[in-house]
Amino acid sequence: MKKLTTLQMADFAATGLLRFEAVVPDAVNQHFMQAMSELPDESPRDHSQRLMRERAVPEVAPGTPLAQAYDADSAINRVLQVPEVAGAIASLVGQSAVVDHHYLHITFPGGRAQDTHQDSTIDLRRAFDVQMFYFPHAVTLDMGGTRFVPGTHLRIVSEMSLGRYQNILGQQSVVCPAGSVFFFHHGIWHGAGANKGHDKRYVLKIRMCPREPQVRLWDTSDLPESMNEQQPIFWKNPDAPRHPIHQRLMATQPWFEHDTGRLEMINRIHLWRYLTGDESFDMDYWATRVENDPARVS
Amino acid sequence: MSTLQQVLVLYLKSSALDSAVIGWARYDGTGEQPGEPGDSSEPPYETGLAALQDGWRLIQASPIEAHVPGSEFTTSYLKFEFFFEKLVEL
Numbered sequence: 158m159k160k161l162t163t164l165q166m167a168d169f170a171a172t173g174l175l176r177f178e179a180v181v182p183d184a185v186n187q188h189f190m191q192a193m194s195e196l197p198d199e200s201p202r203d204h205s206q207r208l209m210r211e212r213a214v215p216e217v218a219p220g221t222p223l224a225q226a227y228d229a230d231s232a233i234n235r236v237l238q239v240p241e242v243a244g245a246i247a248s249l250v251g252q253s254a255v256v257d258h259h260y261l262h263i264t265f266p267g268g269r270a271q272d273t274h275q276d277s278t279i280d281l282r283r284a285f286d287v288q289m290f291y292f293p294h295a296v297t298l299d300m301g302g303t304r305f306v307p308g309t310h311l312r313i314v315s316e317m318s319l320g321r322y323q324n325i326l327g328q329q330s331v332v333c334p335a336g337s338v339f340f341f342h343h344g345i346w347h348g349a350g351a352n353k354g355h356d357k358r359y360v361l362k363i364r365m366c367p368r369e370p371q372v373r374l375w376d377t378s379d380l381p382e383s384m385n386e387q388q389p390i391f392w393k394n395p396d397a398p399r400h401p402i403h404q405r406l407m408a409t410q411p412w413f414e415h416d417t418g419r420l421e422m423i424n425r426i427h428l429w430r431y432l433t434g435d436e437s438f439d440m441d442y443w444a445t446r447v448e449n450d451p452a453r454v455s
Numbered sequence: 456m457s458t459l460q461q462v463l464v465l466y467l468k469s470s471a472l473d474s475a476v477i478g479w480a481r482y483d484g485t486g487e488q489p490g491e492p493g494d495s496s497e498p499p500y501e502t503g504l505a506a507l508q509d510g511w512r513l514i515q516a517s518p519i520e521a522h523v524p525g526s527e528f529t530t531s532y533l534k535f536e537f538f539f540e541k542l543v544e545l
Contacts, residue, residue, distance in 0.1 A: 270492040304493040312530045321464060322533065323480035323492045330493060350493050412477040412533075415469045420530050 158243035160376040166248065167405035170428050173310025173342035180241045181291070181336030189232035189293045193359060201265045204357075214261045214361065223254045223365055233361070236291055242338050248375035249287045249340060250367040257286060257364035264301060264349055264358040271348040272320035273304070276364075279315050283431045284371060286343040291361040295335045300358045301350025302331030303339075308410035310342035311424040319346055327411035372434040380433070390441045403440045419443065456544055459484035463511055463539040465503050470519050470535050473504040478533055485543050503537050511539035 161175070169175050192213035196204065208214070214233065217226045223246070227234040236242060246254060276288065296302040306328045330350055331339065341347070343364070352358050373380075384402050399407075406425050409418060426444045430436050439445045466478030476498040481490030500506045507513065515538040 270494070272492055301493075312532075314531050318532065321480055322466070322478050323490050324495055324498070325466075325478045325533075326476070326498065328493065328496065348492050351491065413468075414477065414534055415474070417530050417534060420528055423528055424530060 158247055159240040160244040160374075161248035162376060163380045164401060164405060166375050166432060167402050167429070169249065169340070169342070170425055170432060171406050171408050172307040172410075173345040174305065174307060175245060175340045176333075176337065177241045177245070177339075178337045179334040180239050180338055181236050181293075182239075183336065185232055185235045185239075186293045186336045188235065189291075189361075190359070191232075193357075201263065204265075205261075205263055208261060208263075214259060217256050217259060219255075219257055221256050223256055223363075224252070226256045233291075233363075236338070236361075239338070242289070245338075245340050246287075246289070246365065250365050250371065251369045251374050253368040254365045255368055257366050259361065259363040262349065262360045262362060264352045266352045266355055266357070268351055270301065270304070270351040272317060273306070273322045273325070273346050273348045274317045274319050275309075275312070275314050275344055275346055277316065277343065279313060280343065281313060283427065284367060285310075286364055286366045288341045288343060289363045289365065290331070290339040290341065291363075292331065292333055292337045292339075293335060293359055293361070296331055296333050296337075296358060296360075297354060298330065298332050299352075300354040300356070301352040302333065302358070303347055303360065304328055304330045304350050305341065305345055305347040306410075306412065307345075308412075308421065309346040310344035311421065311428065312344065312346070314346075322346075325412045370434075371432060373432070384433075385435070385438060387439070387442065407440055423447070459543050459545055461485065461488070461541040461543060463499070463506060463541075465498075465500070465506060465537045465539065466533040467503050467535040467537060470517070472507075472513070472516070472537065473502050474535070475502055476500055485545060506539050511541055514538050514540050 165175060192208065192211065196207065215227065227237065290303060306325045383400065388400060388403065406429060407422060413421060423443045426438065426440055430438045461484060462482040464480040465476050468474040468477055479498050481488060483489050500509065517534060517536045
């Protein structure tokens with residue numbers, strides 16, 4: 158498997174997502190799509206129920222170890238064995254991860270875009286699940302690929318309460334070649350787009366839960382000790398290079414509010430502390446400043 | 456003839472009405488310009504003030520509230536929500 162690098166992990170911590178384009182071989186994509194070929198015209202509900210009944214994707218009970226959830230020769234298992242995919246899963250949720258649920262989302266041409274939401278319900282954990290989105294065929298812009306807002310994953314909200322947010326600055330929609338795989342933090346704000354094309358759009362989503370602390374599970378050979386070195390802030394040489402980890406973790410998003418954008422930085426620092434097992438980690442003094450309590454030092 | 460309401464919701468970078476728009480939604484009682492999730496990547500106005508200058512009437516703004524003890528560092532919903540309306544005779 159090909160585990161994530163430290164910089165990829167930092168990107169995930171900051172944005173709540175990682176994308177791997179066209180990593181699944183065409184033969185596997187075609188294998189997956191076999192069950193969806195040569196079916197009669199039918200309503201979205203009938204189509205979905207047919208695929209469930211015919212087990213185009215198998216039933217899996219919550220809590221089933223991911224490693225045992227799918228037949229060895231199944232298309233889904235072949236996706237999970239792709240080195241980049243297996244490595245990302247091992248890095249994000251570990252090799253003992255279990256399946257929460259999965260679903261084959263089918264978007265027919267026509268209809269309306271799904272409201273922006275966060276999956277499941279209010280979730281206060283620092284630990285996180287990931288949702289793997291596998292796109293077995295190419296997704297063009299008019300097909301309404303999943304819309305998502307990078308950097309929203311650490312916000313504590315309640316599912317469809319976000320429905321009023323039709324558009325958020327910096328939102329993106331999945332446009333990708335066949336065989337692309339995205340990993341999303343469970344908290345990311347997202348919604349299915351309206352399919353304005355002519356073909357049905359399929360995406361398989363698998364939610365995976367860790368069963369071990371998500372501490373240094375990635376390839377940490379490039380994790381430098383200099384990570385904890387503080388760099389000058391505000392008044393500094395504008396040409397001086399930024400520490401690459403800090404640069405990624407401190408990257409802002411277009412939708413940041415002036416004040417809560419700073420809270421996002423603090424929350425990312427807390428996530429990075431969890432991921433590295435280093436509770437002293439800080440960047441730009443955001444956490445140290447508000448944790449400084451001289452009465453407790455002495 | 457009837458009077459119908461068009462509603463524009465803007466989310467701004469701060470509580471200042473002339474700060475930049477970071478989110479937006481539109482609901483149109485006339486049915487002529489319905490909003491839909493993900494229907495545009497550029498905001499309709501740069502600031503809330505620009506919406507006023509284009510004839511939108513402000514009808515509601517988010518209050519500035521004290522933080523709930525214990526949740527001071529929690530981020531959740533967009534904070535600075537402004538509702539505007541236009542009334543259209545049809």
